[in-house]
Amino acid sequence: MVLPRKTLDAWMPKAWLLAGLACTAALQSCSGEAPVNQSSFSSSELSDLSGQLLEVLDDGAELFSAPAQPDLPADLSAHSGAQFESFSLETVLSLDDEASQALTTPVAALIAQIDRFALRPVSGPNEAEPDDNGSQWRFDGIMRSRVFVDSVSSENLPTGASDTTASGHRALGALRNVELSESVQRMALDLAGATPQSLWVGADRLDIRVAGTNTSPCYRSYRWEAALSPMQRIALDFTMESCPEASSLGELNTWAASAVEVSGALTSLDGEGEASVTALSGVAWFRQSWGNVPSGAGAVVIDTLTLALDDNSHLEVSRSKRRSGRGPKTVSATLHAQGKAPTSIELMWEDSAESLLAASGSAYPQSIALRSADDSLRVTATVMNRLSEANTGSDVRAHVPVVVTGTHTGVGFVSLTALPVDGSDQVGL
Amino acid sequence: MGYSGKMLSRISAKRRTIEKVQADLVWQPHGAPLLILCKPSTMRRLVMVAALTLLSGCNSSDQSASNGAAAKVVAAESADIESLDTSNGQVEKELPPIAQIATAISEIVDTSDLAGARAEQWSAARFATAGTIAAAQQRPGDSEEGRRALVEEPYVSCGIPERVYRQLLTASEATPIEGRYAEADGLPYSVNVSTNNDDVRIVSNNCLTCHGTELFGELVVGLGNEFLDFTNDASLLVERAGALVQGEDETRAWELYADRIGAIAPYMRPHTVGVNPANNLTFALIAHRRAKDNAWSETPLLPLPPTDVPPVSVPPWWRMAKKPAMFNLGEGRLDHARIMMAASMLCTDTPQELEVIDAYAPDIRAYIASLTPPAYPFPVDQGLADAGGDVFRANCSHCHGNYEGEGDYPARLVPIDIVQTDSTLVDFAHGPGLPYIDWFNRSYYGELSTAAPGPGYVAPPLDGIWATGPFLHNGSVPTIAMVLESGQRPRYWQHDVRDASDKASYDQVRLGWAHTVLDIGKSAASDVHIYDTDKPGYANVGHLFGDHLSDDERVAVIEYLKTL
Structure with missing residues (x-):
């Protein structure tokens, strides 16, 4: 459109x-x-x-x-x-x-x-x-x-x-x-x-x-x-x-x-x-x-990742998910390389199969794998130590630091909605 | 009047050869030998729907030649067509070879000369032969009512909830169009607003999204927008707009739209800003619809088109009054209003909905046919233009028509062997495109119209050509001067501007938007603004008919074209 x-x-x-x-x-x-x-x-x-x-x-x-x-x-x-x-x-x-x-x-x-x-x-x-x-x-x-x-x-x-x-x-x-x-x-x-x-x-x-x-x-x-x-x-x-x-x-x-x-x-x-x-x-x-x-609550929720990488670049990634569980999950990423204008890059975002259980009972992926289309960036962002959930009113989500490993190292922050609890892929409130 | 038996025999032989080659082709979305499609234009995007493209028969030309150089054309299969050797920019024989089709009439033929199985499978597919396309009677319409319907009716019946759309809108984007319903106040000219069955007001793109341009600060209805950016994932924006959608009714409305966009988004991402993916997205929509009742199927019913989207330049609407067939390959035959209704293909799912649109479609066609081109806004050297008119009539009119007095337009469908421009659309039409032609002719659209792509491209009328750059069917040549002198065409280039607002950015000498010639193409830079003629479908070859002119003659012709 x-x-x-x-x-x-x-x-x-x-x-x-x-x-x-x-x-x-x-x-x-x-x-x-x-x-x-x-x-x-x-x-x-x-x-x-x-x-x-x-x-x-x-x-x-x-x-x-x-x-x-x-x-x-x-x-x-x-x-x-x-x-x-x-x-x-x-x-x-x-x-x-x-x-x-x-x-x-x-x-x-x-x-x-x-x-x-x-x-x-x-x-x-x-x-x-x-x-x-x-x-x-x-x-x-x-x-x-x-x-x-x-x-x-x-x-x-x-x-x-x-x-x-x-x-x-x-x-x-x-x-x-x-x-x-x-x-x-x-x-x-x-x-x-x-x-x-x-x-x-x-x-x-x-x-x-x-x-x-x-x-x-x-x-x-x-x-x-x-x-x-x-x-x-x-x-x-x-x-x-x-x-x-x-x-x-x-x-x-x-x-x-x-x-x-x-x-x-x-x-x-x-x-x-x-x-x-x-x-x-x-x-x-x-x-x-x-x-x-x-x-x-909107029909779509947005998960985000902000990473500071060891080459002094910063990567900001977001992913959309429909609450209904239908439709595509879209990923948008912007790379802020030192001394350069921000650039949009194409990234794949994959939640890990391993999950962490929060106090609320919601499960979140333990890590997220990111891979750029040209394969120059392949990193995994893993929840640093523990989960902390926040109820935003429209969502319950984890908003915590992550550690980055892979082609780049670094740290960052993730804000994630919970994984589906009933296999329907629906995003719960 | 048709081809001679000898000619028909040659055409049939050509088709058989193509058929054999195409039968061996494996669907290759990326790269590979050029299969892509064709088509012309018409609405688009969100709406994006559009045009219907049909393919045509012809032979696959050698695409290795590029950059205006070269291309040794051997029209070996047509004894009536002379060979050209343009390797030095000089014509080996007398021009124009196009004269050889002067007496031919473009006829619609069936698939009987194709290999048996494919002819049976796609038996409703039709092709057209080269030659002059005969006029087809159009249903009468009220142009004034058509203008209203164009910018008010919900022929694209799904979209973004108005409440959400207005939140996303910024004041600078809301260029209005005068004289339409108050509900659209504050909305840009490129969208219509309507109320769906759940009483949700939705905003959807209208035809002007692609067929309207703000030229030097003023909206020109009918001027194809050559600066639109389809290089992004359409789904990305639509899905994220969903974050603002609330409530069951809004969600239902938005999700319908988001689902449809999601289905076609991979097939409407060209490499370059400014080119239009109308062909591909139309094929993707067709693939999801049942021909007999237009019903939508989540699972594709036909093969999906390639994701390497062939580029199309959007032709101006004001030429429609002269054109007996729509689209680049002349594939849109008979009733144009019914063909234009393909713009509704995104979400119109029942025959009943189609009937409602069909009631006013002839009015829209009448309005489109009533449009006239904008006058050239800069000074013209009339003496030079007069001289250029003589050159034009001697060298160009045979295909592009005469513009003196009442004028005349021959509507010639020129075989690809002669015009030699990028053959991607033509090639696709004869291979992977067959199912879509067949579908169209079996569908509601085919009741009054026929999809019958030709074996080459239609030489368009040139009214208002000054405003329509870049040129050729794929927008591969930035200026008219380069159209007339193929050796000057850049291999890699990009516009210097991002829209058509600035008069200072218009090149009055060469006719076209200011651009920069680049040393690198897409393989070395990912900039979506780079036009890389090495990409499949993006070649700037062919139309070598101005190469034999002197520099003075070309300058004179350019001056003359300013007056059309």
């Missing part, structure tokens, strides 16, 4: 949009009478969390006006008037040695996300401001923070590592025991909030600064802080030096910055309250989405 001239290249950020970013579907506006208590949930409880969210919300999403097409750099700011807004950061981290030089071996991967759901339309310049922030019974929105960390190689200490590095490595290795952290707060009493410069959910926050000497109109600097556990906290700084790719799909807009350099630290408290700091650096994918949340 000759669809509107949306290019395939533009599908990647959209795919992510659909895949997992937001879509805690059907979040709709209401007067917000039943407060949602601050909560943290383990991955096995996510379905219940989404259920609670949905119960709180009423009809009225249509009252939100459709967002305009992305307009950068103006749209790099927070979108307080939108029904839904989400920032996400996916990063692969390495330890820094004493000279602040990143060691080459990735040691951890982190996925962080902050979402804001407006509960009723607001208007005017201060539309994000609740009418009365002094009552827990009056609030205009709900926010959610998710953090998931997985270690890549907790056992393999880099050769020649100093004591400090070794200590940091152990600290990172301990993150294996950190469950997915998710907290939900109502936007009242400063429990959570959003301004053009900051979003916060409890102790997790994203700060945005425009200041800097960079002349790019899209220059922004960011700090993302998240509590991984009562004893561990991570802070990552990064900047966006140029304007990212922006696009829209439906009533959701997005922009995405790839291969962003990050640096920061993991702070760990020991049993006596002594803090040890582990310097980190890495590469990240950073995205913002905003608009109106789809009112239901």
Whole structure:
């Protein structure tokens, strides 16, 4: 079909949009009478969390006006008037040695996300401001923070590592025991909030600064802080030096910055309250989405893979699947080779026969094999350590780090819907 | 009036030879000896349906010659056709050999001279002989009503739910067409909107997707779009649009459309942006339909066409008033309206649905026949054009017609041995294409029309030719100057622009869109914008009839062509 001239290249950020970013579907506006208590949930409880969210919300999403097409750099700011807004950061981290030089071996991967759901339309310049922030019974929105960390190689200490590095490595290795952290707060009493410069959910926050000497109109600097556990906290700084790719799909807009350099630290408290700091650096994918949340599940789901490869290239792959189980599964891939313009390539995507069982009972492929049409790229992306599921409202999906082996090595992230459970090849909710 | 017995005997002998060769051919989707199909154009894509192609009989010509060089043509099987030796760009004998078919009438013949088994298997297949194609009476129609139907009626009855389509649409894409129903406000000229049986409003491509072009900022209805990109997997975009589809009714509507696109997507991906896959996608649709009632079968009922899609340049609609037969091989005989209805083949599954479309199809044909070409928008040296007219009448009119006064158009179906252009379509017509010809003639479409491909290509009328580049049936030659001087044709090239919007990108000297000649082809670069004449079906050989002209004569003819 000759669809509107949306290019395939533009599908990647959209795919992510659909895949997992937001879509805690059907979040709709209401007067917000039943407060949602601050909560943290383990991955096995996510379905219940989404259920609670949905119960709180009423009809009225249509009252939100459709967002305009992305307009950068103006749209790099927070979108307080939108029904839904989400920032996400996916990063692969390495330890820094004493000279602040990143060691080459990735040691951890982190996925962080902050979402804001407006509960009723607001208007005017201060539309994000609740009418009365002094009552827990009056609030205009709900926010959610998710953090998931997985270690890549907790056992393999880099050769020649100093004591400090070794200590940091152990600290990172301990993150294996950190469950997915998710907290939900109502936007009242400063429990959570959003301004053009900051979003916060409890102790997790994203700060945005425009200041800097960079002349790019899209220059922004960011700090993302998240509590991984009562004893561990991570802070990552990064900047966006140029304007990212922006696009829209439906009533959701997005922009995405790839291969962003990050640096920061993991702070760990020991049993006596002594803090040890582990310097980190890495590469990240950073995205913002905003608009109106789809009112239901689409007929097609999108699985995605984002890989950082050892030749400094980045590969973004998406696959479509019909919920009905019928029709073709289509794969789209874009290769971002260093110093070159992004290129669409043809890839085969094959789920492994081996599967992993998630806490929800859903099964996911343990690995995914990718092969380019010219056979120059043959890699397998394997779930790093463990599964973590998220209920997006329209889908339950695993969104976890992967390790890449084959003609290229590397790490990355996958966002997958579950394998069919009844042999029908249908995609379940 | 027909061929002499001697001539018919030769044609039959040719066919038998071809038949023997083709019987030995194994279906080879990639590479291999040229079997691909032919056809002309017509609607497309999503809709994509289109044209119906029929094949024709002829001999397989030697495709090894390329780039305007060479091609020693030995019309050995036709004593009435002179040999050409164009190896030096010079004609060995007096031109034009085409004069030899001046008295022949293109006739429709059956398959009785084919090898027995194939003739029996595809007994409804028909071919046409070379010569002048006689006019066929067309059903009357109301052109004004036809224009309305063209841009409003759901002759392509499946598509993307309107709600989803509008979400995918950006303002810059929504070039409208004036004077149609309010439901289409905000939608581009290339789609129609309608309501299906589940009350889901759907958007589907209309004929203007391929047969309309924004030329210098203004929509020209009927001008084939030579910049469309079919190189992507059509299924990819349609499937992903499904992510926005919601609810049972929308899902049902979208899934019908997605299924059909999925069935033909592998057969409609040409190598190069700008060429059209209408032939192949039509054959793929035919393969899934039962001839007697047009019913769709998930499992193909006929062999599917090759996935190495032969390219076709979309001819302009305004020539239809002159053309007695549709398509490059002149295969669309008799009632044109019924043939044009093949544009509905994507999702029209019952005779009842076909009858509804047939009620207004003659109106659409009448509208198409009423179109006139856009005037050349740049200055013309009238004195030079007058001189060029003399050269044209002496060298070109025999096939392409006269344009003085009332004018005349001979509608000559020129044997491939004479025109020598890429024979892929012709070759396919006589081999793997037989089942599709047979199907058409047994189908609802065949009740009023006949598919009968000729043994070569029809020399088209040249009205508005300045706007229709690139040239030849496969769009292999970027400018008219290169059509007239084969030695100048580039082996690898690409357009410098991505659409027809910029006057500055039009080459007023050579007539055609600005392009760049390249040193490398598809084997060395994957750029979908490269036109690689080494690819099967993409050859730029043949039509050497301007090579004997002097440079001054060619310049004069080019000036004259601006006035048509």
